[in-house]
Amino acid sequence: MGSSLQKVLLVYLLSILSLCNSLEIDLTADIAAGYKECFFQNIKKVVGMEVEYQVIDGGDMDIDFELVAPNGNIVVSETSKSDAVHKIDAAQPGDYKLCFDNTFSTFARKIVFFEIITDEDEDEDEDKDKKWDTNAAKEELANIVDMTIEDFKKLMDSVENNLDKSIQSQNALRNYEARDRNIQESNFQRVNWMSGVQVFVMVSVGLTQVLLIRSLFDDKSKIHKIMKART
Secondary structure (H helix, E strand, O other): OHHHHHHHHHHHHHHHHHHOOOOEEEEEEEEOOOOEEEEEEEEOOOOOEEEEEEEEEOOOOOEEEEEEOOOOOEEEEEEEEOEEEEEEOOOOOEEEEEEEEOOOOOOOOEEEEEEEEEOOOHHHHHHHHHHHOOHHHHHHHHHHOOOOHHHHHHHHHHHHHHHHHHHHHHHHHHHHHHHHHHHHHHHHHHHHHHHHHHHHHHHHHHHHHHHHHHHHOOOOOHHHHHHHHHO
16 A cells, blocks of 8 residues: 555656746846846747736836837837736747836836746647556556546646746745835835924924023023113
8 A cells, every 4th residue: 555655646746747837027126226127038939928027126116118029029118107917919930028127217226027938839748648648657556546547637727826826826926015015115214214304304493492591581691681671
């Protein structure tokens, strides 16, 4: 029983490793004030590409974004956005350029998280089918469990899709949490600064009033002489 369970786990792990293809890229970029940063992603024979970005810290949480195709055509262009998701057809192979423009900002740097997700191409699907289409795997599963290789493949595909969705959701929630935390910290600093200014003004006004009233009763003070001359 223990040996059979170990074989099932071994086949399960090998199946997951054969299915896991790196189709998702996550990056966090620090865009300095007055600068424009561009990133390139090479696309080969894909049917679609999804680009998502979020400004998680800096200034008013906005930035200009531009996506340029390999032929130089501008696919997406937008200004003063804090976050966005774009799904495009990337049938043309080549290097796609993603640019984050912070030249409109004089002092505030921007921290931008962006994610690139591409669909699988036909060659990868064929390679995946070849990896699954092995007599050894079929015989192993047939001898251990009452399940065909096709059923096991569907199960693994479902697990992979669910894991990908979970990772995307966790990344999005983590970025929203980071952005909200940065906004709260920025507001906290502004409140503390304004409170300090108000305390300074109140203390200054209080001291001025005390000194003014004391000088009115001091015969040697200039203010007393001026007030006495007017009366």
